[in-house]
Amino acid sequence: MTSQATAVASPSAAEGRLRSYLRLYGTLIRVSIMEQFQYRAANYFYMIGMVTEPIIYLVVWSTIAREQGGTLGGYTPELFAAYYIVWTLVRNMNIVFTPFGWEERIREGTLSAQLARPLHPIHYDLGFFAGWKVVVIVMWIPIAAALFWLFQPELHPRPTQIAVFAVAIWGAYLIRSFLLWILGMVTFWTTRVSALFEAFFAAELLLSGRLVPMTLLPEWAQTLANFLPFQWTFGFPITALVGPITDEELFVGLAAQAGWIVFGAVATWLIWRRAVRLYTAVSG
Amino acid sequence: MRLTWQFLRVGVMNELQYRANFFIQLLQSLVAIATGLIVLALVFDNTSDLSGWTRPQLLIVMGVFTVMGGIIGFVIEPNMGRLMSDIQLGTFDYVLTKPADSQLLTSIREFRLWRLTDVVVGGVVIVWGAGQLDRPVGWLEGVGFSLLLVVGGVMIYCFWLLLTTGAFWFVRMEMMQELFTGLYRAGQYPVGIYPGWLRVMLTFLVPIAFAVTVPSEALTGRLTVGLAVLAVVFAAFLLVLTRLFWRFAVAHYSGASA
Numbered sequence: 001m002t003s004q005a006t007a008v009a010s011p012s013a014a015e016g017r018l019r020s021y022l023r024l025y026g027t028l029i030r031v032s033i034m035e036q037f038q039y040r041a042a043n044y045f046y047m048i049g050m051v052t053e054p055i056i057y058l059v060v061w062s063t064i065a066r067e068q069g070g071t072l073g074g075y076t077p078e079l080f081a082a083y084y085i086v087w088t089l090v091r092n093m094n095i096v097f098t099p100f101g102w103e104e105r106i107r108e109g110t111l112s113a114q115l116a117r118p119l120h121p122i123h124y125d126l127g128f129f130a131g132w133k134v135v136v137i138v139m140w141i142p143i144a145a146a147l148f149w150l151f152q153p154e155l156h157p158r159p160t161q162i163a164v165f166a167v168a169i170w171g172a173y174l175i176r177s178f179l180l181w182i183l184g185m186v187t188f189w190t191t192r193v194s195a196l197f198e199a200f201f202a203a204e205l206l207l208s209g210r211l212v213p214m215t216l217l218p219e220w221a222q223t224l225a226n227f228l229p230f231q232w233t234f235g236f237p238i239t240a241l242v243g244p245i246t247d248e249e250l251f252v253g254l255a256a257q258a259g260w261i262v263f264g265a266v267a268t269w270l271i272w273r274r275a276v277r278l279y280t281a282v283s284g
Numbered sequence: 285m286r287l288t289w290q291f292l293r294v295g296v297m298n299e300l301q302y303r304a305n306f307f308i309q310l311l312q313s314l315v316a317i318a319t320g321l322i323v324l325a326l327v328f329d330n331t332s333d334l335s336g337w338t339r340p341q342l343l344i345v346m347g348v349f350t351v352m353g354g355i356i357g358f359v360i361e362p363n364m365g366r367l368m369s370d371i372q373l374g375t376f377d378y379v380l381t382k383p384a385d386s387q388l389l390t391s392i393r394e395f396r397l398w399r400l401t402d403v404v405v406g407g408v409v410i411v412w413g414a415g416q417l418d419r420p421v422g423w424l425e426g427v428g429f430s431l432l433l434v435v436g437g438v439m440i441y442c443f444w445l446l447l448t449t450g451a452f453w454f455v456r457m458e459m460m461q462e463l464f465t466g467l468y469r470a471g472q473y474p475v476g477i478y479p480g481w482l483r484v485m486l487t488f489l490v491p492i493a494f495a496v497t498v499p500s501e502a503l504t505g506r507l508t509v510g511l512a513v514l515a516v517v518f519a520a521f522l523l524v525l526t527r528l529f530w531r532f533a534v535a536h537y538s539g540a541s542a
Contacts, residue, residue, distance in 0.1 A: 049466025056470055059478050064331045072330055150479075192304070195311035202319040211323060218329070 024119070028127025029134065036135040043139060050091065051143060054084040057211060058151065073216045074244070078154035082242045083213055085147045086155075090237045091210070092136045093169045096177040097125045099184030099197050106187060111279065122268060126177060133173065157241050164250045165241040171257035172233040178264025179229060185268075188275040203228075209235020229260045287384060288392050295395030302398075309398035313350075313405045320346050320472065335477045342473070343413030345500045347406045349471045352436060352495050354402025356468075360441050362394040364448045365461070371452065380534065387530045391441070414503060421503060428502040428512065435519045436495035442522035443491055445530065452533045464490070471496035494518065 036043060062077035070076060075083070105111045114121040147153075157165070183200055187193050205211050207221065208230035214222060225231050236253045239245050299305075324346065328339050337345070367390045370376040379389055414421050447460050467490050470478070475486045475493040487493040494515050501507040 045460065045463050049463040052466040052470050055478075055482070056473065059482075060327060060334065060473060063335055063477055064327065067331055067333075067335075150481075192308060195308050195315065198312050198315045202315050205319060206322060212326065216330070217326075 021123075024123065025127045025130070028124060029131035032128045032131025033134050036132050040139070043135065047088075047092065047136070047139060047143060051088055051147070054087045054091070057087075058084040061212060061216075073213070075213060075216070076154065078152060079242065081147075081151035081153035082155040083238055085144060085151065085153050086238045086241050087210070087234075088143065088147070089137070089140055090169060090172060090234060092140060093133055093173050093237075094176050094233055095132075095136075096129050096173070096180050097184070099180050099187070099200075100194070102184040102187035103191055103193070106279065115276065115279075120269075120272070122177075122181060122272075125181070126174075129177065130173070155242060157243065160247055160250060161241055161243065161245065164254060165237060167254065168237040168240050168257060171254065171261060172237050175229055175257060175260045175264055176233045178261070178268050179233075181268050182264070182271055185271050185275045188278050204230050207231065208233060209238060213239070229264070232257045232260055287388070291392045292395060295393075296397050299395065299397035306398050306401070310401045310405075313354075313401040316402075317346075317350060317405050317409060320350075335474070337474055337477075338418075340413045340416035341500070341504045343416070344410055344503055345474055345496065346472060347408075347410030347413055348433070348500045348503075349496050350406030350409060351403050351433070352406075352440070352471070353468070354399050354404075354406060355437050356440060357399035357402065358396055359392075359394075360437075360444055361461070362396050363391050364444050366390075366394050367448050376537070380537070386534060387445075387527070391445070410503070417504065419505070421505075425503055425505055428507065429499050432494075432499040432502050432507075432512065432515055435515050436491070436499055438519050439491035439522055440495050442519075442526040445526050446522075449526075449529055449533045452537055468492060474500065488518075491518070491522070 058080055061072065061075070062080045065072040065075060065077050065080060111121070114124065117124075183197065186196065207217075207225040207228055214225065214231055214235040217225070232253065236257070240250055240253060324339065324342055327334060327342075332338075334342060367376070370379065370390075379386055382389060444464065447464070450460075467486070470482075470486055471492040475483050475497045478486065483493070498507065498511065498515050502512070
């Protein structure tokens, strides 16, 4: 009887819930867009400082490609240029709440205010950063144009590639949001976390495609990376647009992203429940 | 000079209270250098030299990059950060009322002792790289290297102080630090590998070439006398410019209370 009753009641309840979530995200995103457009200059300094990193990689790897007679592992200097220019957008999509921020959240008590709200605090982070991304994408266009002009990349994506890329950058955003939330929550157990975080970022740099396209890594490193989420946040979205990539690989990639998103969401939820219990214990 | 020594002593004593931070910082330095070494290994998996720089030579560049980063983190960055927040909060007035040279005072108030782990770790990498060079390092090269390292540090200091002094007029300058940190990374490789426009930027606009590449060239015996002289002249020029700009800025400083 009861199961039947819930079965009848749930569609409309679920629908209502979904609608209020959508409204919440709509508002969070709008607020953050307006907020971040005010800090245009600050955002630009930040983005220009960030562009140095891919330019370094681009210069190093295309120099090597030229010295090796034009290509390195199938990458020409022009293909490297495309890879690292798309990299700048993917990197911006990848900026989420930093794990270093948790110490302040816990110490300053901002977390207590969030706990009083009826929704899981991750929604506020996801909404805020998603809105910022919209600003970032708009501001990125002139930077990308300048880089195109300077480095003359070779970029001819198929329509499917463009479509998958548009989805994959948001998949990457979600995966990295969950990952860094999980990492940041370690702060609940110990505050001596910075070395751990640095080690995590070093592993990510090497095994994600951020430093160099995945196919240029040694065999064993590629195998290792297959067990880790990192490549789905950097290498996959970039390669999805830049190629060379088959349709099959595109869909396998999207499926892998979906898998890691589910894993990340569940893990975040589980760890958060334990962490919060600890937090109340400390302050109580 | 005595003033500098006193400030250094107090700063160091302050830092010695937090000994656990030493291990954390050491661990961070090691992670950073390990990452750098892996990247170099990847590069030299694919090639035997990068624009004429061999593996041991690039090791030296990385070591110098790390040492210079440690010096920046030890004294330049904390003092410039303090100056900037002083200007924002209005507490900069107190510095001006003290009976010592204001530029000297703003440059020696804070020290992050543990950032010197980068100097040690980077030093080890330099020695290691130098040991693998085809020809041994002569004493002339050693002296030139040490001298140019100091000259490079002076240039970075001048550059940063010039930027921070801009905060007298534009209060929100934190992003400049972000920008500098981003640009400084380019020093991991000799600036010669970058395209012309970027090389000029990294030499004269942001003096990273002088801070990292030139001392490394001295140690690997690639440096021409002309370039060494240019480095010293440019550093002197920057010092004078910074001094003049500082005087000008302080004269026009109206304080938070005004």
